[in-house]
Amino acid sequence: MNILVCIAKAPDTTTKIKFNAEANALDGNGVTWIVNPSDEWYALVKALELKEAAGQGKVSIITVGLSEDDSIIRKALAVGADEAFRINMSPDSAASVAAQIAAWMKGQSFDFILTGKETIDYNGSLMGGLLAAELDLPYIPMIEKLDVQSGIATMSRDIGGGTEEVQVQGPFVASATKGLAEQRIPNMRGIMAARTKPITVVEPQSIDSTVQYLDFTLPAEKGACKMIDPENMDELVRLLHSEAKAL
Amino acid sequence: MNVLVYIDLQLGKPRKNAAELLTYASKMADGGTVSALVLGPCSEDLTQLGDFGAQKVLHANAPELASFDGLTHGKLLAEAVQFSQSDVAIVAFDHSGRAVAPVAAAKLKAGLVAGAAGLPLGNSFPVKAFSGKALAKVKVLTSVWVVALTPNSIPSEKTAGTAALESWTPSSIPVSKIKVLATHKNASDIPLPEAERVVSGGRGLKGPENWGLVEDLAKELGAATACSRPVSDIGWRPHHEHVGQTGITIRPNLYIAAGISGAIQHLAGVNSSKTIVVINTDAEAPFFKAADYGVVGDAFEVLPKLTQAIKKFKAEQA
Structure with missing residues (x-):
């Protein structure tokens, strides 16, 4: 079973977000970069579980990024991926990332492709869908269960207020959400092995951007919090009704 | 501009978010035509979509469209954008829209705005970024746009309009490779x-x-x-x-x-x-x-x- 997992880097979840002077990019000073949580915890670990259960196969990872991102690639290799590909450019949008990966995929063969449900920086949650569209493959977003038996994949996906069980034969793209797998902490052996696993650098294609992030702002600070006596919930209800207009 | 809204059906009826999407579309259209696209058999009177600003409803009621597939629905949305001569396609930024929007955008070679949080200024949209820790402005660089609207971004507004219902036959309906086995509803009533x-x-x-x-x-x-x-x-x-x-x-x-x-x-x-x-x-x-x-x-x-x-x-x- 050959599985491709698309990973992205993301600022650590505890990062206090600040921007550069032009306000058009994250100020990377002091930011710790991690493998985007849903790519690593759910998509990658599930791929490893399926490979282990099948007793054969390969888990490959791909990311679009510069050489400084090799550290997060090594992390994913330490978790257990077999090999890595890096398309050598700074990612500028979900659409260009998907187009680059789709272009690279010509001539490659995978049983299916997994990615996380969204990155925690841009939260577009669209890369998987765009990649599937480029490759003309079925796309199943937000899967929380995946089982593969003799080439038929059975999945359960979150449909907002419920779940849907679906079956797909042949290659597909799916995005992974919580519940699909449990985070794995790499052990020393994995970390050592990751040092010698191959990272293949692929030069990008020339592809036009379709959107551009102009600038970023931080949300307005909340005013002071009004404290309410815990014995006086009628007062809270009154304020929610007449002041906040929330009731 | 002309705006087309993708209406998601649930159990054969338009979902509640249709009201917000159509209100948003009407404000964006600013005098242009607001159309709605409904894919699959529907048990409700679709002219009611006029209550929130749809002027035209394109309805493709082929039974095979009843089970949702983002690839199929996305391709048909792209075709409907061209058919209705729309400049913008609007979907909800939810479990359906996230599967439909990328396909439509890829087919139309359109810029895709993920998670718009309000109306655009010119061609630049407010969106959430860094999981709500920041706001960003995203500029669309193409002539046709696909916009996925974050739920609860603007209050829906009733209008006095009526919608003309038009039965629409797409050039072809791609065969879905996704077989839906079952759907389960969560215990809570409200998603x-x-x-x-x-x-x-x-x-x-x-x-x-x-x-x-x-x-x-x-x-x-x-x-x-x-x-x-x-x-x-x-x-x-x-x-x-x-x-x-x-x-x-x-x-x-x-x-x-x-x-x-x-x-x-x-x-x-x-x-x-x-x-x-x-x-x-x-x-x-x-x-x-x-x-x-x-x-x-x-x-x-x-x-x-x-x-x-x-x-x-x-x-x-x-």
Whole structure:
């Protein structure tokens, strides 16, 4: 079973977000970069579980990024991926990332492709869908269960207020959400092995951007919090009704 | 400009979010034509979509469209954009729209705005970024746009218009490779991402057996229930209720959090809620800094009192 997992880097979840002077990019000073949580915890670990259960196969990872991102690639290799590909450019949008990966995929063969449900920086949650569209493959977003038996994949996906069980034969793209797998902490052996696993650098294609992030702002600070006596919930209800207009 | 809205069907009826999407489309169209696209058999009178600004409804009612496939629906949306000579396609930024929008955008070679949080200025849209820790402006560089609108971004507005219903036959319907085996509804009636009110509980509630307190208040408010990450990680509540940076991001009108301290990752998922009420025993809990109203007290005592107060308020209003 050959599985491709698309990973992205993301600022650590505890990062206090600040921007550069032009306000058009994250100020990377002091930011710790991690493998985007849903790519690593759910998509990658599930791929490893399926490979282990099948007793054969390969888990490959791909990311679009510069050489400084090799550290997060090594992390994913330490978790257990077999090999890595890096398309050598700074990612500028979900659409260009998907187009680059789709272009690279010509001539490659995978049983299916997994990615996380969204990155925690841009939260577009669209890369998987765009990649599937480029490759003309079925796309199943937000899967929380995946089982593969003799080439038929059975999945359960979150449909907002419920779940849907679906079956797909042949290659597909799916995005992974919580519940699909449990985070794995790499052990020393994995970390050592990751040092010698191959990272293949692929030069990008020339592809036009379709959107551009102009600038970023931080949300307005909340005013002071009004404290309410815990014995006086009628007062809270009154304020929610007449002041906040929330009731 | 001409705007086409993708209307998602649930059990053969347009979902509630159609009202918000059409209101948004009408404001964007600014005199242009607002059309709605409905794919699959529908048991409701679709001219009613005119209530929220649709002037034209394109309905393709082939039975094979009843089961949802983003690839099929996305391709048909792209075709309908061309058929209706629309400049913009609008979908909801939810479980369906996230599968439909990328396909339509790829087919149309259109710029795709993920998670628009309001109306555009020219061709630049406000969107949420960094899981709600920041706002961004995104400029679309193409002539045709696909916009995925974050739920609860603008209030829906009724209009006096009527919609002309038009049966639409796409050039071909791609055969879906996805077979739907079953669908299951969650116990709660209100899907969390689009809920207008949410009551949420954290570790301070001490165990899943105490969730009745959260559910009682939610029921009284007509709210959805949610939880913090530790609560879903230890299995007290299902994963789909986890709000926060690695769970889901919500923006209800009213968010009430009990027994949640307010870690930065949780705040990221809820801080665009309009009004935030925090109930916590610890007066120093960081969540109070992000709250509009705070109650320092034991959730086990405060929640039932609040539920009673809401009951009383509703009785007085009735």
